[in-house]
Amino acid sequence: MKSKTQSQLPLIDLTDENLKLGSNNWLSTCQVMRSAFEDHGGFMALYDKVDSKTNNSMYSAIQQFFDLSIETKQRKTTEKPIFSYSGQHPQIPLFESLGIWNPLSIDDCQKYTNIMWPQGNDHFCGSVNSYAKELVELDHIVKRMIFDSYGLERKKVETLLESTDYVVRGFKYRTPQVGESNLGVAPHADASFITILNQKVEGLEVKLKNGDWCEVGASPSLFLVMAGDALTVWSNDRIPACAHRVFINSKIERYSTGILSYASKIMEPQEELVDEEEHPLRYKPFDHYGYLRFFLTEEALKCDSRIKTYCGI
Ligand SMILES: O=C(O)CCC(=O)C(=O)O
Numbered sequence: 001m002k003s004k005t006q007s008q009l010p011l012i013d014l015t016d017e018n019l020k021l022g023s024n025n026w027l028s029t030c031q032v033m034r035s036a037f038e039d040h041g042g043f044m045a046l047y048d049k050v051d052s053k054t055n056n057s058m059y060s061a062i063q064q065f066f067d068l069s070i071e072t073k074q075r076k077t078t079e080k081p082i083f084s085y086s087g088q089h090p091q092i093p094l095f096e097s098l099g100i101w102n103p104l105s106i107d108d109c110q111k112y113t114n115i116m117w118p119q120g121n122d123h124f125c126g127s128v129n130s131y132a133k134e135l136v137e138l139d140h141i142v143k144r145m146i147f148d149s150y151g152l153e154r155k156k157v158e159t160l161l162e163s164t165d166y167v168v169r170g171f172k173y174r175t176p177q178v179g180e181s182n183l184g185v186a187p188h189a190d191a192s193f194i195t196i197l198n199q200k201v202e203g204l205e206v207k208l209k210n211g212d213w214c215e216v217g218a219s220p221s222l223f224l225v226m227a228g229d230a231l232t233v234w235s236n237d238r239i240p241a242c243a244h245r246v247f248i249n250s251k252i253e254r255y256s257t258g259i260l261s262y263a264s265k266i267m268e269p270q271e272e273l274v275d276e277e278e279h280p281l282r283y284k285p286f287d288h289y290g291y292l293r294f295f296l297t298e299e300a301l302k303c304d305s306r307i308k309t310y311c312g313i
């Protein structure tokens with residue numbers, strides 16, 4: 001295995017300066033983003049629009065959730081094939097995660113909250129909803145930039161945004177006991193369209209194009225933006241899904257959080273990114289929720305590339 005080195009994932013400044021739609025800075029930032037996605041499947045974003053109050057209440061809400069009993073955390077919250085809760089896995093015993101489907105809707109946040117806290121928990125419900133609403137803006141910026149970087153018509157990204165579902169996730173890792181491995185999550189890529197993560201405590205690492213692993217920093221204004229398998233389908237294999245892993249190196253529990261997006265309708269590789277010579281059509285029409293159901297089957301666990309097995313041509 002390659003060792004960790006000083007190679008870095010690109011850091012892209014998405015604070016005000018570069019965000020005037022159509023400005024020179026916007027256009028050059030789009031090109032940097034496209035290269036980062038095509039090379040490494042992702043990048044670090046400097047983004048200061050998530051309010052520090054929202055950020056702090058989100059982390060305290062997540063903490064409240066993980067303090068519930070295992071039986072409560074394991075309650076089913078959605079019919080969608082996403083994890084409401086994941087944890088207690090013998091191979092990765094430090095890891096726990098929560099998932100809230102459609103967090104932009106206060107009603108769906110309330111529904112989730114009432115299942116976990118029948119007596120109510122306004123702090124949790126409000127924090128998740130506010131956090132999702134603030135962080136989804138970053139997701140929209142990234143998607144607008146990807147479309148612009150390939151010179152696609154603006155209205156096409158609006159169509160994509162209208163057929164996107166979101167899930168907010170929170171992660172907690174306890175510290176390893178003596179003799180226990182410090183692996184938090186083994187190397188993998190996500191099944192999402194795009195995953196955006198923030199970490200309160202370091203531990204996240206990303207695999208670069210050259211095979212080196214790069215450590216991601218922890219700061220309220222630093223977000224790891226990663227392509228999931230669906231972005232590989234959309235881009236007709238131009239953008240690889242970003243490989244990442246987690247180690248627990250510190251003496252304190254690790255918390256992280258973020259927003260993941262999924263295609264709510266059947267999605268095909270973007271037609272402009274398909275050509276006869278260099279980029280022939282690589283994927284059949286893709287049902288994202290069908291893929292999520294397939295993702296954890298025995299068949300999927302065995303294959304080299306789950307996305308190719310599911311819908312590759
Ligand atoms: O803990 C994190 O920050 C990321 C966890 C992760 O990559 C996953 O559960 O898919």
Ligand SMILES: [Fe+2]
Nearest residue numbers: 188189190244
């Ligand atoms: Fe992941």
